[in-house]
Amino acid sequence: MRSITPVEAAIAFALGGSILAVAVPEFVRGLHASRLAEPVDGLKRLAGSAVALAAAGDHLFPASAPLTPSEVPRGVRAEDPAGAWDQPTWRALGFSFDNPHAFSFEFISTPEGAPTHFRALAHGDLDGDGVVSTFEIEGEVDANGARVLPGMYVDREVE
DSSP states (O other): OOOOOHHHHHHHHHHHHHHHHHHHHHHHHHHHHHHHHHHHHHHHHHHHHHHHHHHHTTSOOOOOEEEESSSOOBSSOBOOOTTTTOSHHHHHHTOOOSSOBSEEEEEEEEOSSSSEEEEEEEEEBTTSSSOOEEEEEEEEEETTEEEEOSOOEEESTTO
16 A cells, blocks of 8 residues: 655645635635625515506606515524515515515605605625615606616625
């Protein structure tokens, strides 16, 4: 039985280190992206539905909807109680979650005046430390029609 030479051990160590140097940052990026997928996708769904409703109807956004669930999940993915998304605005926007989720969502509408405006927010406390991440997207209806405003406001993306 032959033993491993120091050169072979050094090559194996260097190869293992190279693989880790590539894999670990990619894993961290993937984990970070998966944590951000829920609020970003949810807000895009809300904004798209709100703009479609305003464009198809009387050029007003639906009324405001409260923070749902009312308590931001802390460090866990939470199941919603029955009827959590039955509020008329959530139904009009076709917005709900069937699976456990880590963020609470809110829709704030200012239907009076010109232009009418909405803000959709997602709040989450991913690590349960009481510090909340907030994601926000806005839209408006004016003489040019309904649209989502460019950009997304993010406060404490990685809280």
